[in-house]
Amino acid sequence: MKPNRNSIGALFLKTALILLVLGLIFGALASVIYIVPEFLKNNFGLTALRPLHVSSVVFWILLAATGSIYLALENITPKQSSTLLQKLHLIFWWMALAGIFYSYFTKNFGGREYWEYPSVYALLIGIAWVLFLILFIQKVRTMRPWPVYIWMWMTGIVYFLFIFIENYLWVIPWFREIFVKDMVIQWKAAGSIVGAYNMLVYGVAFYLMERISKQSVPSYNKWAFALFFLSFFNMLFNWGHHLYLVPAKPYIHYIGYAVSMTEWVFFIKILWNWHKQVTEAETYYHYFPYRFLLASNFWLFFNLTLALFMSIPAINLYMHGTHFITAHAMGTTIGINTMILLAAAFEQLLPKQSSFSKGSKRTFWVIQLSLLLFLVFLLLMGIHKSIWFFQDPQPPFSEMMEKMKFWSAGFMISGITLAISVVLMVTLFFRKKFAQGNPNH
Amino acid sequence: MKSVHYIAITYIILSISYLVLSFVIYTDTDTYQVKSQEIDVSTASQGRLVWQKYNCQACHQLYGLGGFLGPDLTNVSQKGFFYVDAFLKTGVNSMPEFSLSEEETHQLFEFLKSVDNTGNAAPATYNTFWNGMIQPEHETQP
Numbered sequence: 348m349k350p351n352r353n354s355i356g357a358l359f360l361k362t363a364l365i366l367l368v369l370g371l372i373f374g375a376l377a378s379v380i381y382i383v384p385e386f387l388k389n390n391f392g393l394t395a396l397r398p399l400h401v402s403s404v405v406f407w408i409l410l411a412a413t414g415s416i417y418l419a420l421e422n423i424t425p426k427q428s429s430t431l432l433q434k435l436h437l438i439f440w441w442m443a444l445a446g447i448f449y450s451y452f453t454k455n456f457g458g459r460e461y462w463e464y465p466s467v468y469a470l471l472i473g474i475a476w477v478l479f480l481i482l483f484i485q486k487v488r489t490m491r492p493w494p495v496y497i498w499m500w501m502t503g504i505v506y507f508l509f510i511f512i513e514n515y516l517w518v519i520p521w522f523r524e525i526f527v528k529d530m531v532i533q534w535k536a537a538g539s540i541v542g543a544y545n546m547l548v549y550g551v552a553f554y555l556m557e558r559i560s561k562q563s564v565p566s567y568n569k570w571a572f573a574l575f576f577l578s579f580f581n582m583l584f585n586w587g588h589h590l591y592l593v594p595a596k597p598y599i600h601y602i603g604y605a606v607s608m609t610e611w612v613f614f615i616k617i618l619w620n621w622h623k624q625v626t627e628a629e630t631y632y633h634y635f636p637y638r639f640l641l642a643s644n645f646w647l648f649f650n651l652t653l654a655l656f657m658s659i660p661a662i663n664l665y666m667h668g669t670h671f672i673t674a675h676a677m678g679t680t681i682g683i684n685t686m687i688l689l690a691a692a693f694e695q696l697l698p699k700q701s702s703f704s705k706g707s708k709r710t711f712w713v714i715q716l717s718l719l720l721f722l723v724f725l726l727l728m729g730i731h732k733s734i735w736f737f738q739d740p741q742p743p744f745s746e747m748m749e750k751m752k753f754w755s756a757g758f759m760i761s762g763i764t765l766a767i768s769v770v771l772m773v774t775l776f777f778r779k780k781f782a783q784g785n786p787n788h
Numbered sequence: 789m790k791s792v793h794y795i796a797i798t799y800i801i802l803s804i805s806y807l808v809l810s811f812v813i814y815t816d817t818d819t820y821q822v823k824s825q826e827i828d829v830s831t832a833s834q835g836r837l838v839w840q841k842y843n844c845q846a847c848h849q850l851y852g853l854g855g856f857l858g859p860d861l862t863n864v865s866q867k868g869f870f871y872v873d874a875f876l877k878t879g880v881n882s883m884p885e886f887s888l889s890e891e892e893t894h895q896l897f898e899f900l901k902s903v904d905n906t907g908n909a910a911p912a913t914y915n916t917f918w919n920g921m922i923q924p925e926h927e928t929q930p
Contacts, residue, residue: 380857380882381857384881384882385881385882386882388879388882388884389884392882392884393846393847393855393857393882394842394843394846394847394884395843395846397843397846397847397855398843398846456840456841456842456843457837457840457841458840459840459845460845460853460854463840463843463845463846492792498795513810516814517836520833522814523833523836524829524833525816525817525818525819525820526820526832526836526902526903526906527818527820527906528813528816528818528820529836530850530851530853531813531816532813532814534853535810535813572791572795576798576802579799579802580802583802583803583805583806584805584806584809589853590851591922592851592852592909592911592914592922593851593853594820594822594906594907594924595820596816596818599813600921601921602809604920604921659920660916660920660921660922661916661917661920661921661922662920663922664911664914664916664922665911667852667911668849668852668853668856668860668909668911669856670856673856732856736910736911736912737911737912739912741912744858744859745880745881748857
């Protein structure tokens with residue numbers, strides 16, 4: 348059955364791809380400020396460019412995962428969900444996006460880090476998310492038994508809603524009267540909400556593995572469920588590492604320290620097992636989905652290493668407040684989430700074919716190489732700042748930033764190369780030649 | 789069928805544990821003040837909103853959390869009101885001039901004082917311990 352290219356799932360994915368392009372453009376512009384501090388200072392500056400970049404990328408992940416789940420459910424179950432609610436779901440998101448971008452362009456902030464828009468737009472996202480939950484339940488309620496990715500999606504959807512509300516407790520004055528408690532709640536929510544949308548993305552990865560390998564084993568075996576619960580456990584309790592320097596109660600630090608970093612080992616094991624099951628013919632047939640999933644596997648190792656170091660407070664002391672943290676955030680959002688979601692977009696929106704041009708295939712490798720350089724330069728910037736932290740006497744901040752410019756230039760150039768190459772890859776989705784629908788759906 | 793029960797029970801236990809931890813955090817009444825400056829809590833609370841209104845977190849950090857283009861401002865209030873006011877009025881490098889009202893500037897400064905009252909964010913002032921934990925210099929290992 349050919350998919351309707353204007354189905355709600357496809358429209359979610361296409362909206363997400365546009366957001367990815369916007370996020371990359373805003374990110375590339377923001378990186379220039381590190382070299383030319385006065386760049387766009389009186390128009391946007393980092394005050395507006397950072398939320399434009401971060402929100403675009405966060406919404407890319409949320410909407411791409413949503414679209415991918417829609418399209419996957421169309422394949423998994425014949426059960427229908429309300430068409431009206433589906434349309435409303437998308438319309439609420441579009442309204443929220445329009446309002447949020449308008450508020451950023453007019454420098455009307457008021458929210459907190461990663462969600463800097465005025466809180467009223469959070470209501471639209473909240474309503475859209477409730478609709479997503481209803482639609483999801485309509486689709487899966489009669490399915491038995493649930494494969495692991497349905498559990499992951501269910502958990503991601505339910506807990507995103509809970510944590511999203513927690514993320515706005517600060518609007519009640521009582522919650523922000525004590526600064527440290529306010530910070531703990533803010534970063535508890537910030538950490539857990541990433542875990543919640545990672546549940547959606549990793550669920551998509553499991554679904555893709557099942558489709559590509561044509562075996563349902565990875566989605567039902569004990570390892571898959573062990574990983575799911577470990578991820579769930581980490582989502583709920585592994586946020587304390589943000590707060591090692593914040594003078595919170597010691598148990599907050601100890602929980603974060605103790606819980607950290609077990610989930611990645613399991614995830615790699617599952618991916619590795621799956622990788623061994625895929626035949627050469629299948630990898631050829633699913634050209635980009637297979638390669639982007641494999642790339643996410645490589646970036647998992649990179650981020651696992653970084654995350655393991657960051658979870659030890661005595662090492663975190665040297666990394667916290669530096670670009671090590673940016674490298675970790677970029678490594679996970681680009682290296683893991685974006686690779687998985689691009690794999691999903693190729694699998695679900697484009698025909699499974701090997702007729703991509705040599706240029707497109709080369710672009711894939713430019714993305715991986717520029718991402719590696721981008722992360723290496725961020726790590727070097729992190730080392731530079733970390734050394735400054737412990738210098739005695741400590742030179743002025745501006746002097747440290749000036750001396751960092753060599754590494755910042757590398758960060759900017761590799762970042763712009765990365766942005767251009769990903770944008771080139773995304774243009775494939777909007778070319779007439781390819782946009783004929785996936786014959787296997 | 790049996791495995792579904794195990795999944796459901798594990799799910800419920802984890803969810804309840806999370807809700808209990810959340811409740812303990814929400815109802816914490818400790819003030820975390822380790823310095824003796826007088827703080828007007830209501831003004832500081834408004835100052836937190838000023839911090840958000842002008843998106844200071846895009847470039848600055850509190851306890852290392854925030855953007856990295858500008859310096860950490862956890863203890864900046866120690867340099868005095870006029871130091872902070874001067875930067876807000878004139879800007880510097882990539883920092884634009886901000887047109888805060890006099891009331892907003894006072895609220896923001898009160899917020900920064902309340903942050904400073906909770907401790908010191910400079911990593912060099914922390915001690916490390918055998919178990920990998922860290923503590924600010926003025927505290928002892930629990």
